[in-house]
Amino acid sequence: MPKQEEDRILRVWTPILLRSILIAAMVVLGAGLVMTYTFAPDYYVERYQAVQQGHLIGKEKFDLLFDRVRQGNPHAVLTIGLFVLTLVPLARVAFCFILFIRERDYTYVALTAYVLAGLIVGVLVGSVG
Amino acid sequence: MLEILIDLLALAVGAGFIGAISGLGGGVFIVPALVIVAHMPMKVAVGASLISVVATSAGASVAFVRDGWTNLKVAMVLECATVTGAVVGAYLAGVVPTVVLELLFAAMMLQSAYFTVTKRGDDILTKGDPLAEHLELAGEVPDLGGNLVHYEVVKVPQGGALMVVAGLMSGLLGIGSGALKVMAMDYIMHLPLKVSSATSNFMIGVTAGAGALVFLARGDVATTIAAPVAIGVTAGALAGSRVLPHIKVESLRTVFVVILLLIAAEMGWRALSGI
Numbered sequence: 001m002p003k004q005e006e007d008r009i010l011r012v013w014t015p016i017l018l019r020s021i022l023i024a025a026m027v028v029l030g031a032g033l034v035m036t037y038t039f040a041p042d043y044y045v046e047r048y049q050a051v052q053q054g055h056l057i058g059k060e061k062f063d064l065l066f067d068r069v070r071q072g073n074p075h076a077v078l079t080i081g082l083f084v085l086t087l088v089p090l091a092r093v094a095f096c097f098i099l100f101i102r103e104r105d106y107t108y109v110a111l112t113a114y115v116l117a118g119l120i121v122g123v124l125v126g127s128v129g
Numbered sequence: 130m131l132e133i134l135i136d137l138l139a140l141a142v143g144a145g146f147i148g149a150i151s152g153l154g155g156g157v158f159i160v161p162a163l164v165i166v167a168h169m170p171m172k173v174a175v176g177a178s179l180i181s182v183v184a185t186s187a188g189a190s191v192a193f194v195r196d197g198w199t200n201l202k203v204a205m206v207l208e209c210a211t212v213t214g215a216v217v218g219a220y221l222a223g224v225v226p227t228v229v230l231e232l233l234f235a236a237m238m239l240q241s242a243y244f245t246v247t248k249r250g251d252d253i254l255t256k257g258d259p260l261a262e263h264l265e266l267a268g269e270v271p272d273l274g275g276n277l278v279h280y281e282v283v284k285v286p287q288g289g290a291l292m293v294v295a296g297l298m299s300g301l302l303g304i305g306s307g308a309l310k311v312m313a314m315d316y317i318m319h320l321p322l323k324v325s326s327a328t329s330n331f332m333i334g335v336t337a338g339a340g341a342l343v344f345l346a347r348g349d350v351a352t353t354i355a356a357p358v359a360i361g362v363t364a365g366a367l368a369g370s371r372v373l374p375h376i377k378v379e380s381l382r383t384v385f386v387v388i389l390l391l392i393a394a395e396m397g398w399r400a401l402s403g404i
Contacts, residue, residue: 010201015191018334022187026363029356033134036353041130044353048133051351054170059348078356082180085359086345088187089338096205107264111205115335118212122339125220126346 006103010096017095021088028081035074043075059127090119134357140166141361142368145185149369150376151385152326153241154333155362156182156304160234161392164399169354171227171234175303177355179219179341181362182305186334188363189370190327198327200268200320203282207328210289211310211336214296219343222301231400234302237309238393242386244308254319257281261318270321280321288318300340305333 036044047057060079068076097112140162141155148155156178163174193199222230257267261282269277291313295306307329314325344350 007201011194011197014201015195018187018194019191022184022363025184026360029360033356033360037130037134044130045133047351047353051173051354052168052170054173056173056348056351059346075352078352082345082350082352082355082359085180085183086338086341088183089335093208093335096201108202108205111209115205115208115212118209118216119335119339119342122212122216122219122342123346125216126343126349 006099006105009099013095014092017092018088021084021091025081025085025088028084029078032074032078032081035072035077039072040074047075090116093119137167137354137357138361141181141358142365145181145362145365145367146369146372147365147385147388148185148362149189149366150373150381151245152307153245153385153389154182154305154307154330155185155366156299156302156337157238157241157307157389158392159358159362160303161396163354163358165395167354169351171230172222172349173351173354175222175230175301176341176344176350177358178303179299179337179344180350180355181359182299182303182337183334183341184359184363185366186305186330186332186337188367190331190334192370193327193330198270198323199331200266200324200328201331202264203266203268203314203318203320204328204332206264206266206285207289207292207310207314208332208335210292211296211299211306211332212339214293214298215300215336215339216296216343218297218300218302219340220300221297222340222344223347223349225301228400230301231396233298234304235393235397235400237298237302237304237306238389238396241308242389242393244312245382245386245389252319253278253321254281254283255279258283258285260285268320268324270324278321280319280324282318282320284317284319288313291317296336296339299333299336300343303337303340305329305337307333 093115100108144158144162145155147158160174160178163169266282272278295309299306310329311325314320
């Protein structure tokens, strides 16, 4: 693939990717806030005051999180919205990684692989930290 | 609940708006707003800010990438440095005492103020160094007349070293470290200022994303705070970027510097009075 074609693909598809995931995250977060306001306003105030005192809920297991989303738990919907938001950089780097593999540009395959690995290490460091 | 939500959204919209028109990003303003105004612990503010910085970076990058201002290859090379610093910084944020974080934040505000005062014109090079040429980092940027001007890039390792520091500060303090990133690309690597700003903004998504993933996986993100803050900062940043072409930012430079110095003084005072 010529370099100009690679650059064109990056400039056309990167903004589409960024915008799509950003809009999806904002929709989920907005829906979560409306659900919280409608169904659990007292819980929100209670959590807000607890956070001011430094009391966080802590780690949440993914399978339990999805169970609570299915049950319509507003807090779980908000948490999913935040996870979707963090997919923005992951998806963008993964897209570049695949594009460079197609183009056999191994220098940039290695560089984007390193960044992807760094993001995954971030999750692992947080999980055990 | 509505009152709290409106207060948080107002703080976040304001931080996102000022962050966009000053070019410093929302994180620089949302962290002190949450700590000083909303009385949140520093680590909660850092977690919420990292998430919102991912959103503002994505929102602002759409137009910059589409219009060709972002140097995507420079971003991909330097992201190796920022992601390393960000993961280490976000890990350290869980163990470093709050006093140290507040002092570092004050220092970063002073650096941002210095950067705002000393912004200079472009110093475009026509010959790059061998590493930059091997990585094909050169690019083209339109001048005032719309003609494309070719620019070359130099000193990638030195720029990368400063990017590790930028990533470290981002993970520790929840800011995009945009001022530090632009300084590295503009002053050291000789990219044109507007390309440096657009590329820095693009990279901030990965830098803050790496930090945000550490915070999320560790359970250190307060969902009730981070969700409205992310929405508010994004809305404020979008409004700021719409207003930006219609205002004289130069005339506001003094206001930004005063705000940054006040934040530095307040955060420094909080740290020193807590020792």
